[in-house]
Amino acid sequence: MNPADHLHQNILENMRDGVMALDLQGRITLFNPAAAEVLGLDRNQVLGKTFAEVFLAMDEVNDEFNQVVLDAVLQKSVGRRDTVEFIRPGGARAALTVTSSYLRREGDEACGVIVVFSDITQIRTLQEQERENNRQLAKAYGDLEESNTKLTQALKKVQVVRVAATLGIILFFVGLGLYHFQVFSGLKRMTATTEPGPVSGQDAMAVHTLAPQRLAAAISLSGRLQPVEEVVVTAPFEARILENHFIFGQKVQQGDLLLLLDSSELEVKLREARSNQIKARQKYEELLGWDSGTEMAKARRSVERAEFDLETKRRKLEEDELLFSKGLISGDALDRSKNEVESAVTSVISSREDLESTRHKGGPENLNIARMELENAQARLDEVEGQLAQAEIRAPFSGVVIRPSVEDDKKVSLERGSRVQSGASLFALGNLEGLRVMGKVDEVDIGRLSVGQAVRARGDAFPGVILSGHVAHISAQATGGTSHQAPTFDIQITIPELTPEAEQMIRVGMSSDLEIQVHDNPNALLAPLRLVRSVGGRSLVRVATPDGEIEEREVETGMTTLREVEIVSGVQAGDRLAEWER
Incomplete structure (x- = not known):
């Protein structure tokens, strides 16, 4: 045995995966120790026997395993990967992954089938436990969400009570102010009665002098603070989680390692992709120089030839025709020479057709196909290399790690050893x-x-801190709405930046x-509302002019409060408005 064969034999003997090779007649030609351990069979009693003698004669029912191997031997399905259940002698059950492939001689002729299988019983058990834990x-x-919902409803009730109490206090002070105002007005009228003097007609009619004052109005609502931007990080490929370096709610810096994925399976795909790319490149280069290649030569x-x-024939x-004319050879010999010439002509025609067929293999169409196969192989290689580069999942920017907003059945476990699917939201x-x-x-x-309207935000959890922001989005579609509840519209408030004090307090x-x-x-x-009268769709007021006259003037009104209305145009500061005659 040469050193290379010895190395290959040593590799097979020490593999953890079971390897079984069969020739095209179904005879077992290779059965490594791992195969004997996984299937619970004696290696010496398996080698040299046919697959039917060993496996189809077993009492245990292993139809799935037998069918996978038979399909491979009969060339129905090779290169596939299946997960089957195998019952060992004695009744012990095992879950196996079975992969089949051809064994080929030089010249790409199939000479047998090799079957590789791994025992994944423990992995499947762990997966079942993981699914149960996830459920x-x-x-x-x-249950926690239900409790949070009940707590939120209770908080809303408390907020309603607080708003009602606030309104009650406001109404109390308004009433108290009205009471004092009426008392003061009564005293003023009494003073005017006891101290009569000359009063002009203008002074008697002017009741309100317009003066600039601040008018503001606001809408109050509540909500929860969220990051100004959220980026969902997904799994770049299917893999197990090797390391987890964060907990939800943790603040991280840009570039921090958050998750490390197992890339062993992807490395196998990378080697396959590189192999396919090399083969495709060699084929393309061969077709590029096809006319001067070995096939054409x-x-x-x-x-x-x-x-x-x-020409020889x-x-x-x-020569034979000359000899026949002189009677030196028989007619049969001449006929044989003629037949040989005809056969040589046929060989020339056939060889020329083979030359054209060979030349066609390097034609533009086949060259274009080889080029596209090379591009596909290169794209696949680039894709796998890009996925492998993302095995270390790092923070794209500084921020806080939060749970993604996904449906319950799509939430994944990020514990060490958990398996995540490609594209899953992590x-x-x-x-x-x-x-x-x-x-x-x-x-x-x-x-x-x-x-763009200005917004101020306060919170009981960060007293003394006032956040400034603006209205960033107003939904054009209402949500909710029933016969007992008015529909509402979603809005988004953006607070573009935080002070250092706010960053320390806010979560x-x-x-x-x-x-x-x-x-x-x-x-x-x-x-006052009583001084502005609506007539025919117009707003009118009575203005006392400096010469003592009263004139009606059309005005444009703006915002209205409980007792007053804003006049946008038509009058100016200092104008005196008079009561309307009843």
Whole structure:
């Protein structure tokens, strides 16, 4: 045995996977120790026997395993990978992965089948345990979500009570102010009665002088603080998790290693991709130089030999015809010479056709096919290399690791040893350079909102800190809405940046109270509602002129409060408005 054969034999003897080789008659020619251990069979009693004698004669039912091997021997299905159950002698069950492939001689002729199988019983058991743990975790998560829902409802009730109490206090102070105002007005009228003096007609009619004052209005709502940007990180390929370096809610820096995936299976695919790329490149380069290659040279030599043989046979025929004319050879000998010439002509024609067929193999169409196969092989190689480079999953930017928003059945475990599918959402990374808040606005107030309006946010969890932001998005479609509840619209508030103090206090998911500034005019002219009258779709007021006259003037009104209305145009500061005659 030469050193190479000894090395190959040593590799087979020490492999952890079972290897079994069969010739095309179904006789077992190779059965390594791992195969004997996995299948529970005596190696010496298997080698040299046919597959039917060993496996089909067993009492245990192993139809799936037998069918996979028989399909490979009969050339129905080779190169496939199956997972089957195998019952060992004695009744022990094992889960196997079975892969079949051809054994080929030089010249690409199949001479047998090799079957490789691995015992994945323990892995399958662990997967079942993992699925059961995931079901229990999903149930616990559902119970937790239900508890959170109940708590949220309770908090909403508390907030309603707090708002009602606040309104009650406001109404109390408003009533108290009205009471004092009426008392003061009564005293003023009494003073005017006891101290009569000359009063002009203008002074008697003027009741309100317009003066600039601040007018502001806001809409209040609540929501939860979320990162200004969330990037969902997905699994680049199917693999087991080797290392986990984070917990949800943890702040990380750009470039930090978060997960390490097992790349052993991908490395096998990488080697296959490189092999296919090399083969495709060699084939393409061979077709590029096809006209000067070995195949064309062999075909040309075949034509040359056939033409030389034809020329030889023709000269011999000429000689035989001369000898026959002189009676030196028989007619049969002459006929044989003629037949040999005809046969040589056929050989020349055949060899020339073979030359053209060989030349066609290197034609533009086959060359184009080889080029596309090379491009496909190169693309596959680049894809696998790109996936392998992502085995170390690092933070794309600094932020906080949060759970991705996915359905319960699509959530994955990130524990060490867990298996993740390609494209599965692993986690989300939130950018904490700013915040966003999602809220709902009643249909009555939605018309008062516009993108860009200023927003202030406060929270019980970060007292003394006021966050400044703006309205970033207003949904054009309502959500909810029943016969007992008005529909609402989703809005997004963006807080573009945080102060160092806010960064230390604020955590993702905290609740906040929002105040959206829908109107702010520091120089508004306000008039009591009774002094503005609507006539025929126009707003009119009575203005006392400096010469003592009263004139009606059309004005444009703006925002209205409980007792006053904003006058946008038609009057100016200092104008005096008079009561309407009853």
